[in-house]
Amino acid sequence: MPPVKRAWPRAQALSANDLPWLVRHDAGRCVLCGACTAACTFGAIEAKLPPRGASAAVWEARKEKGRDGGEARRPVIVQRAEAAHACTGCGMCEKVCPAGAIRPVRNADNRWGVLSRTAEGSGGAPARRGGRGGRSVVETPSRGRTLDAVVIGRISQMTDPALDSERHTFELRSPLGRLLRPGELPLRVEGGRLALAGETPPVRWIYPVIFSDMSIGALSTRAWEALALAVAWLNEECHLPVRMSSGEGGVPTRLLESELLRYFILQIASGHFGWNRIIESLPRMKADPAAVLIKVGQGAKPGDGGLLPAAKVAPHIQAIRGVPGATLHSPANHQGLYSIEEAVQKMHLSMNAAFGFRVPVAVKCAASATSVAVYNNLLRDPYHICGGFFLDGMLGGTGAAYAVSLEHTGHPVVSVVRDCYRAAAGQGLQGRIPLWAGGGVGMNGDAAADAFKLVCLGADGVILGRLLLQLLGCVGNEHGRCNACNTGLCPVGICTQDERLVRRLDVDAGAQAIVDYMRAFDAELRKLLAPVGNSSLPVGRADALVATRRDVADRLGIAYAC
């Protein structure tokens, strides 16, 4: 028999074991239905005939029949050992396989850190991905997440009454807008009654949850619409007045010109994408937006602007944003603005003028070691222009970022919230500029507990982002599963503009999952308020908390318990 001719791999060739995920296929179970290879958006697997040669089956056939069993070869599903087609661990193959014959397995020995920066297709460019950053914060075994080292340890029993979480009426509302101190209120006495003698800044009292700013473009139209639909339903059918920030990718004209606009916060970031359409709609707006949010920075990639890879800049995104189909970078800074005061001043004036001085204007920054200084400046501003300070911690998610920013820049949000609150309280100015905290809230699925703890530490409310996508069906996690939001190949139709993939997403079912979660969130928040004995949100009531880690207790100024 002639020797089998092969091209043997060379030392620097990639093998599947170099990639972050290995695909395990059980040929004995496989019924060759083809579903796995058809479903995999990344092209990470393919059907292949096993190579010629004396496999165990062939060996047996030879012994029995004295001939080569080669014709009996049957295809198997194999992983492609190519960086551009690396398995992401999304698990769609496992989901569709009728035979339980295939699944991805995390590969501890991968060389991805090196390959993602050098392999063909990515050669020379910094590694990019989507998802959530800050793994170094979460995955250090001795530390873990700060909020998980904090428990609600002060229970009202015999000291003051605990409340009945089911029967008691709680006042779960948080401000969005600048609040004045009693002495600052423009009041005068008129015929024995108090009357307003001047304007007060607009304030909305809303549910202590804002859906984070995820742009049209980063998200598919269906994903964005599902979020918006859930917001409308929560407001109109569930009495949970959550608000949603538009993100910096424009706002659908149909929403701008609908009564529903009052549930939405219009974001303006450095790229100003979509604002031309917002402005054009002004004469036809039937309701004011909930607020305007000036995005200065983002927790997942502080100091970096927005990034929308060309693969996602579909024609309708080009139309809404007014750009061609290219990779879109938003500048890291608002051009022409050099300080946060200036940013807020300029935006505040322009936005207030545009919306008849009826809409609060808030600002969002990445949490940072400088956050307290910024907050102090805002607090001292005599014109009362800032209606909210949104702090975005480094555990926040993103549609696309440089991996180096995701993993190595930013600041956890917890201590920053605490510091800002204490700085304000030290001046008697707490509660004047609402603090909203985001970035990893609910990353273990337990958003109500995270929210409650952040509120006790000084936040007025929390911002949810990635959790919402997970409710829509996103399979990504902070341990490296999927996180391919930057590729345009999102396997569940959330972070892609490919209509074939977008069609995988059921808007109604997704919105329903978010609604269900928020109803559970609301009930759980009451379950936490009741033992503490608060009818309204215990903003800054850090005495309700104890820490099970000494370092956390010291840093946050709460009691240590063991």
Add this chain to the structure above:
Amino acid sequence: MLFISTVNGHERMSTRDLLLRIKSAVEAGETDFRIEASGQHDIGGPLWNAQGRTLHFEVSNPGQRVGSMALPGTEIVVRGPAPADVGWLNSGGRITVLGDCGDTTGHCAAAGVIHVAGRAGTRTGSLMKHDPRREPPELWVLGTVSSFAFEFMGGGRAVVCGVDAGGGGGEHPAPSVPLGERPCVGMVGGVVYVRGAVPELPPGVRGLPLDDADLAWLAPGLASFLAAVERPELMKALSRWRDWRKIVPDMHGGDGDGAPGGRDGAMRRFRAHSWPEGGLFGDVLPDSGRVTDLVASGDGRLRAPVWDAEAGPCRECLACVRACPQAALRRRGATGGGAPCVFSVEPARCIGCGICVAVCPQGLWRLVPVPEGAPL
């Protein structure tokens, strides 16, 4: 008829003495009582006549809990107002108060009828229930009710007419808000009819317009209520049905589990009446709303096989045709006899799995990415 005056000079009869006196009279067969009370509690229940005859009470100046735990066959008329807990745990009595009532009127009532000619206080109707062995309990209030009304209501029917308790104004316009703050928290059953605007309701409870079945019960009931409270002249003003709403719990799990009508296409219906037609993006990207499976054929395929006759001779082994899990391959043209072998792929069946590519011994099939929106 037994007349009891509870004040004798400077002596006031205790609640205990009054109740024992009534009880022994009932046991002796008395069925008609007129009681001039002075704040004694619990008048009117639970009492019964051994022969099943109806017991009548006419009471003035009672204390708390008039008609509490009243049984069927007990009829009580209070001349003037009554303090808290009128008809508490009412189990079938017919109680009419010709004045205002205090807090928790009808609290936990599970049967019987309560008529209030004036206003009712806070937590009125809370925890009303419906014992299915009896008709649903009724609670009629001519005026308004205070805060926290109908909390945790589990059954029965309540009607709040919202007529100004002062009785002024010939026209009796519907009040702007007939219910006080935070009504119907935790309501899981029953119905509250209100005349006037429905205030903000808690999750799981909603205000709806009346339908024919509501009117069939409400219209005759209203007539007998107004007769009982001696205000029949209000019938015309109160039967402008467009002023009325009903408050009911969501049928989909008012206990907080499950979604308020969110299942069974409710989100779709919500989208139909409260959402821009064609979706938010309908003007820039029309979307049929069709949802596809993770494995899709036709224009949902990410990849498609291409057969390339130039790549070499086809052995006509038909391995591809046999291996295709979707039976998407057809051989076109003559078989054998030297005519070229041509295959076609049926896009409506093909899912782009690439198995045909794998099995072809001559390597004549290739799997190519399909650009989005490419013609089939």
